[in-house]
Amino acid sequence: MRRPNGDQLLRLEDAVEWIADALATDPSLVSPATQRSDLKGWDSLGQLILMSALDQDFGIKLTEDEVGSMASVQDILDVLKRHGRLRAS
Amino acid sequence: MATFSVSGAAVRGIATSVPQARFNNITDTKTLPSDEVRKIVAMAGVVERRVAGDTITSSDLCYAAARSLLQGLDWTPESVDALVMVTQTPDYFMPSSSCILQKRLGLSDRCAAFDVGLGCSGYVYGLWLSGMMLHGGDIKRVLLLHGETPTRYVREDDRAVSLLFGDAGSATAIERSSEPYSPPWHFALHTDGGGYRDLIIDGGAFRDRFSASAADHYVHMNGANVFNFTIKSVPPLIEEVLNLAGRAKEDIDYFVFHQSNRFIIQHLVRTCGLPSDKVPLILDRYGNCGGPSLPLTITEGLRTATGRDPSTLLLLGYGAGLSWGAALLPFARAAVIRHLEYTTPKGDLE
Numbered sequence: 201m202r203r204p205n206g207d208q209l210l211r212l213e214d215a216v217e218w219i220a221d222a223l224a225t226d227p228s229l230v231s232p233a234t235q236r237s238d239l240k241g242w243d244s245l246g247q248l249i250l251m252s253a254l255d256q257d258f259g260i261k262l263t264e265d266e267v268g269s270m271a272s273v274q275d276i277l278d279v280l281k282r283h284g285r286l287r288a289s
Numbered sequence: 290m291a292t293f294s295v296s297g298a299a300v301r302g303i304a305t306s307v308p309q310a311r312f313n314n315i316t317d318t319k320t321l322p323s324d325e326v327r328k329i330v331a332m333a334g335v336v337e338r339r340v341a342g343d344t345i346t347s348s349d350l351c352y353a354a355a356r357s358l359l360q361g362l363d364w365t366p367e368s369v370d371a372l373v374m375v376t377q378t379p380d381y382f383m384p385s386s387s388c389i390l391q392k393r394l395g396l397s398d399r400c401a402a403f404d405v406g407l408g409c410s411g412y413v414y415g416l417w418l419s420g421m422m423l424h425g426g427d428i429k430r431v432l433l434l435h436g437e438t439p440t441r442y443v444r445e446d447d448r449a450v451s452l453l454f455g456d457a458g459s460a461t462a463i464e465r466s467s468e469p470y471s472p473p474w475h476f477a478l479h480t481d482g483g484g485y486r487d488l489i490i491d492g493g494a495f496r497d498r499f500s501a502s503a504a505d506h507y508v509h510m511n512g513a514n515v516f517n518f519t520i521k522s523v524p525p526l527i528e529e530v531l532n533l534a535g536r537a538k539e540d541i542d543y544f545v546f547h548q549s550n551r552f553i554i555q556h557l558v559r560t561c562g563l564p565s566d567k568v569p570l571i572l573d574r575y576g577n578c579g580g581p582s583l584p585l586t587i588t589e590g591l592r593t594a595t596g597r598d599p600s601t602l603l604l605l606g607y608g609a610g611l612s613w614g615a616a617l618l619p620f621a622r623a624a625v626i627r628h629l630e631y632t633t634p635k636g637d638l639e
Contacts, residue, residue: 224325244512245329245449252332252552261559264520 209287210280219276222246222253232274250276258285291478292533295420298474299466300618302625304358305588306350306458307339307575309630312440314338314452320445321452329452334551338455338576340440345631347376347436348386350458352393353631355434358460359394361625366395370428372402373418375411375435375580377609378442379404382494390434401428408488409547409608410478411435411580413616416461416604417476423465433461437579442490444507453550455576459584462625472599474618475534477526481611487514488609515608519553522613523605524561530603530615538563541617542600543591547607548572548582580606587620588628598622 210218212232220227223241236242242250251267254260260283262270269275280286314335318326330336341350351374359366372394374387387402396402401422407414412435419431436458443450488510492500500506527544531537544563546554551572558568569590571582578585583604599619607613 222328224322224328243449244510244514244516247513248516248550248552249328249332253328255552256331261556264517267517 222250234273236271293476294473296473297466298420301462301464303584304354304460304627305585306354306631308341309632310340312338312340332552334572335576336573341438341456346380347378347438348380351434351436354458355460357627367397369396369430369432371431373433375405375415377408378438409580410606410612410614412583413606413614416616419463429465431463435459435581442508453577455578457578457581457585459581472619477529478614484611487511526615530617534617541603543602544568545586545604
């Protein structure tokens with residue numbers, strides 16, 4: 201997994217690659233428009249791994265609402281943006 | 290509302306038993322890619338687990354724990370008035386494991402014995418039942434057994450559960466207290482059957498006895514739903530039992546969580562503002578053993594003696610059903626603690 205470097209902001213493509221890695225998925229299959237149901241690795245266990253990785257790699261501790269709202273890759277990118285981890289495009 | 294306070298009961302000892310065979314998730318897993326294994330281990334926190342194999346049952350593990358505990362307490366088998374066996378992995382649908390254990394342990398035929406079919410909340414329910422049984426009759430000593438072999442209902446290629454579970458049995462000796470003052474036990478118990486499909490074995494019982502689907506004979510877990518249930522249910526549960534007991538978090542010496550998953554427990558510790566040094570974790574060595582993970586955490590996780598005697602434990606069980614409960618009770622330093630490895634399959638009555 202490509203781990204973020206300290207407080208460095210992620211570029212969009214790096215964030216997408218990080219998401220693909222967390223979900224054990226080929227990065228070519230992942231884009232902001234990708235839905236949870238499109239990815240085999242984003243099952244209920246994948247959701248927990250994703251939450252754990254957001255905490256371990258970025259210190260992002262999701263709120264209950266954020267956990268419930270993650271249904272697409274764009275939702276994960278929005279979480280990273282809200283927590284100041286995604287570079288503005 | 291199911292809240293209770295029980296007085297006049299004391300835990301005299303706890304013994305736990307695990308299979309000798311170890312399974313290291315990192316080095317021994319052959320059914321999942323190693324990178325995926327590392328991610329799951331990093332999240333759930335289970336490095337090593339004990340596995341029963343095809344011959345050891347929950348009653349075997351409980352038998353070994355109970356025999357060791359009776360010896361440690363110097364309790365004669367005839368002095369046990371009731372045996373409660375909590376399990377969802379019994380030897381048979383019929384008869385109850387408790388009856389088999391009554392015979393194996395040499396208990397009297399005047400001993401009441403029955404099974405309770407609850408999962409990860411089962412230890413809390415078992416303590417509540419045992420405490421209640423000491424009132425209104427001549428029952429003075431109860432042996433509470435709680436054993437599970439979840440590795441035997443897990444599909445090795447189901448990544449949601451295959452690296453999570455371990456097997457364990459336990460025995461807890463509960464006695465009518467003769468001390469002039471013994472602090473009461475407090476319980477809060479809950480159920481939401483609306484989530485019954487979140488942890489389920491579909492086939493093999495009488496709803497679908499001979500299911501043709503092999504997968505139906507193994508456990509299915511919706512991890513995200515179980516996570517959501519846990520983070521919503523446990524924080525108010527802690528507050529509820531503290532309020533019932535008139536105690537504060539600072540009064541608790543150990544918060545003994547069902548060892549469900551390290552990420553989930555750490556999330557709860559953070560959300561509830563609990564001191565992590567008062568939350569023992571044994572997941573890395575034993576995995577999620579279902580309800581018996583609570584007594585196992587007491588025997589294997591409470592290494593440091595606190596300044597208080599008795600110490601105060603807050604036990605938290607939550608899982609299949611959905612069912613959840615908390616117990617707040619004293620635990621005396623004089624209580625017998627035993628832990629052993631189970632080595633020899635003993636399927637026959639002794």
